[in-house]
Amino acid sequence: xxxxxxxxxxxxxxxxxxxxxxxxxxxxxxxxxxxxxxxxxxxxxxxxxxxxxxxxxxxxxxxxxxxxxxxxxxxxxxxxxxxxxxxxxxxxxxxxxxxxxxxxxxxxxxxxxxxxxxxxxxxxxxxxxxxxxxxxxxxxxxxxxxxxxxxxxxxxxxxxxxxxxxxxxxxxxxxxxxxxxxxxxxxxxxxxxxxxxxxxxxxxxxxxxxxxxxxxxxxxxxxxxxxxxxxxxxxxxxxxxxxxxxxxxxxxxxxxxxxxxxxxxxxxxxxxxxxxxxxxxxxxxxxxxxxxxxxxxxxxxxxxxxxxxxxxxxxxxxxxxxxxxxxxxxxxxxxxxxxxxxxxxxxxxxxxxxxxxxxxxxxx
Amino acid sequence: xxxxxxxxxxxxxxxxxxxxxxxxxxxxxxxxxxxxxxxxxxxxxxxxxxxxxxxxxxxxxxxxxxxxxxxxxxxxxxxxxxxxxxxxxxxxxxxxxxxxxxxxxxxxxxxxxxxxxxxxxxxxxxxxxxxxxxxxxxxxxxxxxxxxxxxxxxxxxxxxxxxxxxxxxxxxxxxxxxxxxxxxxxxxxxxxxxxxxxxxxxxxxxxxxxxxxxxxxxxxxxxxxxxxxxxxxxxxxxxxxxxxxxxxxxxxxxxxxxxxxxxxxxxxxxxxxxxxxxxxxxxxxxxxxxxxxxxxxxxxxxxxxxxxxxxxxxxxxxxxxxxxxxxxxxxx
Numbered sequence: 211x212x213x214x215x216x217x218x219x220x221x222x223x224x225x226x227x228x229x230x231x232x233x234x235x236x237x238x239x240x241x242x243x244x245x246x247x248x249x250x251x252x253x254x255x256x257x258x259x260x261x262x263x264x265x266x267x268x269x270x271x272x273x274x275x276x277x278x279x280x281x282x283x284x285x286x287x288x289x290x291x292x293x294x295x296x297x298x299x300x301x302x303x304x305x306x307x308x309x310x311x312x313x314x315x316x317x318x319x320x321x322x323x324x325x326x327x328x329x330x331x332x333x334x335x336x337x338x339x340x341x342x343x344x345x346x347x348x349x350x351x352x353x354x355x356x357x358x359x360x361x362x363x364x365x366x367x368x369x370x371x372x373x374x375x376x377x378x379x380x381x382x383x384x385x386x387x388x389x390x391x392x393x394x395x396x397x398x399x400x401x402x403x404x405x406x407x408x409x410x411x412x413x414x415x416x417x418x419x420x421x422x423x424x425x426x427x428x429x430x431x432x433x434x435x436x437x438x439x440x441x442x443x444x445x446x447x448x449x450x451x452x453x454x455x456x457x458x459x460x461x462x463x464x465x466x467x468x469x470x471x472x473x474x475x476x477x478x479x480x481x482x483x484x485x486x487x488x489x490x491x492x493x494x495x496x497x498x499x500x501x502x503x504x505x506x507x508x509x510x511x512x513x514x515x516x517x518x519x520x521x522x523x524x525x526x527x528x529x530x531x532x533x534x535x536x537x538x539x540x541x542x543x544x545x546x547x548x549x550x551x552x553x554x555x556x557x558x559x560x561x562x563x564x565x566x567x568x569x570x571x572x573x574x
Numbered sequence: 575x576x577x578x579x580x581x582x583x584x585x586x587x588x589x590x591x592x593x594x595x596x597x598x599x600x601x602x603x604x605x606x607x608x609x610x611x612x613x614x615x616x617x618x619x620x621x622x623x624x625x626x627x628x629x630x631x632x633x634x635x636x637x638x639x640x641x642x643x644x645x646x647x648x649x650x651x652x653x654x655x656x657x658x659x660x661x662x663x664x665x666x667x668x669x670x671x672x673x674x675x676x677x678x679x680x681x682x683x684x685x686x687x688x689x690x691x692x693x694x695x696x697x698x699x700x701x702x703x704x705x706x707x708x709x710x711x712x713x714x715x716x717x718x719x720x721x722x723x724x725x726x727x728x729x730x731x732x733x734x735x736x737x738x739x740x741x742x743x744x745x746x747x748x749x750x751x752x753x754x755x756x757x758x759x760x761x762x763x764x765x766x767x768x769x770x771x772x773x774x775x776x777x778x779x780x781x782x783x784x785x786x787x788x789x790x791x792x793x794x795x796x797x798x799x800x801x802x803x804x805x806x807x808x809x810x811x812x813x814x815x816x817x818x819x820x821x822x823x824x825x826x827x828x829x830x831x832x833x834x835x836x837x838x839x840x841x842x843x844x845x846x847x848x849x850x851x852x853x854x855x856x857x858x859x860x861x862x863x864x865x866x867x868x869x870x871x872x873x874x875x876x877x878x879x880x881x882x883x884x885x886x887x888x889x890x891x892x893x894x895x896x897x898x899x900x901x902x903x904x905x906x
Binding site for chain 1: 605607608633635636638639640641643644646648649650663664666667688727729730759760761815859889
C-alpha cells in the first residue's frame with residue numbers, strides 16, 4: 211500500500227516545495243536590498259494581471275508543455291531525454307523549410323504540414339541516440355546531450371551558409387510569408403467578443419499543446435503501446451518476460467519524445483518569431499525536464515507546471531524591466547523552484563510520508 | 575562627495591517618480607549581458623558616463639530570451655522612454671516591426687544599418703578597418719610569422735572581424751600564417767573563457783605568438799592564457815590593455831560607449847538615419863596607452879598610422895566580409 215494518499219503526492223508535495231522555494235527567493239531578494247513583497251506583486255501583476263501578461267505567460271507555457279511532455283513520455287520508459295533542446299531546434303528547421311519553400315494558401319494547412327515536419331525532424335534527431343541506446347547500449351543521457359551540440363552546429367551552418375538572405379548580417383532565415391501567419395489569441399478571441407492583448411505572442415499552437423497533452427494521456431494510459439512503455443519503464447526484465455521488445459519500446463518512446471519536442475517549433479518559430487533564428491529554443495528543452503519532474507510525468511501535471519514556469523519567465527521579465535534586480539537573480543529564483551521541485555523532492559517527501567504514517571498508526 | 579552622491583540620487587529618484595514626462599532614455603542589452611567586458615559593457619559604460627555627467631537616469635534591461643526583444647521595445651516605448659537604445663544586430667527584425675507603431679519615439683540600433691524607418695538612428699561600425707590595423711600590428715610584432723585569431727560565435731559579424739585582421743597581417747607580411755578558430759556555434763560561445771584558453775594553447779602549439787580575441791567574455795580567457803604563456807594578445811571592443819599590462823599588444827576599439835553616450839546626450843532631439851562609424855569618425859581604432867607603450871615601436875606606430883590615413887583618404891581599401899560573404903585573406 212502507498213505510504214500516503216495520492217492527493218498528497220500530486221498536490222501537497224509540489225505546493226510545499228514551491229513555498230520553500232518562494233521563502234528562499236524572498237530571503238535572497240531581501241539580501242540584495244530589494245522588497246520581496248513588491249517583487250512578488252510585480253511578478254504576479256506582470257504575468258497574470260492583464261491579457262498582455264497572460265499572453266506572454268501562455269506563450270512560454272506552450273513551449274514548456276511540448277518539451278515537458280517530451281521528457282515525460284521518455285520518463286515513462288525510464289529513458290532520460292536531455293536532447294529536447296536539439297530536437298526542438300531541428301523541429302524549427304523543419305517548420306522553416308515548410309513555411310519558406312512551399313506556398314501555402316491558408317495557415318490551417320500550413321500548420322498541419324508544419325506539425326508533421328517538426329515532428330518528423332524532431333523524431334529523426336531522437337532516433338539516432340535511441341538506436342545507439344537500444345542496440346549499442348550507449349547511454350541516452352550522454353548521446354542526447356551531445357546531439358544538442360550537433361544540432362546547434364547544424365542549425366548554425368544552415369543559417370549562416372544556406373538560409374540567410376543575401377546581404378543580411380543576422381544569422382536568421384527570411385521572414386515567413388504572411389499566409390502562414392498563425393492567429394494569435396487576440397485574433398482568435400476577437401470574434402467571440404473577448405478582447406485580448408494584441409502584442410502578446412500566445413497563438414493557436416497553445417491549442418495544439420493542449421491537444422498534445424490529451425493525446426499523450428490517452429497514449430500512456432489508454433493504449434496497449436502506453437502500457438508496454440510503462441511496463442518497460444517499471445521493469446525491463448519483467449517486460450522482456452511478457453514479450454515486450456526493449457528495442458521497440460526504446461525506439462518508439464524516443465521517437466514520440468523527439469516528435470513532441472520538435473512540435474515546440476510551431477509555437478516559437480512559426481507562431482512567434484515567424485522566421486528561424488539561431489537561438490530560438492532558448493533552453494526550453496532543459497526547462498522541459500523540470501516541468502516533467504514537477505508534473506510527475508502526467509500530462510495534466512505537465513500542463514500546470516508549464517504554466518507555472520511560463521509565469522516565472524514572464525514575471526521575471528517584468529522584474530527585469532522595471533526594477534534593478536539583476537537578471538542573474540531571476541535565474542536564481544527559477545533555479546530554486548527547479549531545485550526544490552525536482553532535485554530536492556525527497557527532502558519534502560520523506561518527512562511528509564512519516565507524518566502520514568504516524569497519522570495512520572494513530573487511527574489504527 | 576557623499577553628499578553630492580545622495581543629492582544626485584535624490585534627483586534621480588525624483589526623475590523616476592516624475593515618470594514619463596521627463597522621457598528617460600532606455601538601454602536594451604543583448605543576450606550577452608551587461609557585464610561581458612566588451613560589447614554590452616561598453617554600452618553600459620557610455621550610459622553610465624552620461625548619467626554621471628548629467629545626473630540623469632536611464633532604464634535598462636538585460637534580455638533573457640528572443641521573445642523579450644519586441645516585448646522590451648514596446649514596453650519601453652509605451653512607458654515613454656526616449657530614445658530607446660538597442661544593442662546588436664538581432665534587434666533589427668523586432669525594430670522593423672515595432673518602430674512604425676511609435677512614431678514619436680526615437681530608437682537607436684547599434685550594429686544595424688539596413689533598416690528603412692524614419693525614427694531609427696542606425697549605427698554601424700567598420701570593424702574590418704580597425705581589425706586591419708591590429709592585424710598589421712600583430713604581424714609586425716610576431717617573431718614566428720604565425721598569428722592567431724579566436725572568434726566567439728561563428729556568425730558573419732565575427733568573420734568580418736577576422737577578415738579585416740587577416741588582411742592587415744598579410745599586408746605587412748604576405749607569408750604570414752594565420753590560425754583562426756571560432757569558440758562555438760551557440761550563444762554560450764560569447765562567455766566561455768575556459769574554451770578561449772584552450773584554443774589559445776592550441777594556437778600557440780601551432781606557432782602563434784600574437785592572438786587576437788574577438789569573442790566577448792571568452793576573450794578574457796584568451797588574454798589570460800596568452801599572458802601566462804608569454805605571448806602577446808589583442809583585446810577587442812573596449813580597451814583591454816589594462817587587463818595584463820605589458821602583455822596585451824593593443825586592443826581593437828569599437829566605440830560603442832561613445833555611440834550610446836552621444837545618443838543619450840542628444841535625447842529626444844536625436845538625429846536619425848544611418849551612421850557609419852569608421853576610422854575617420856573614430857568609431858573604431860587601436861588602443862595605445864601606458865600599458866602597451868613599450869610593446870609598440872615607433873616604426874610600428876608610423877606604419878599603422880600611415881595605413882589608417884590611407885584608409886581614411888580612400889587610398890587603401892579593406893575588403894568587408896559582408897560584400898560577398900567571403901574573405902580574400904582567410905578561409906573560415
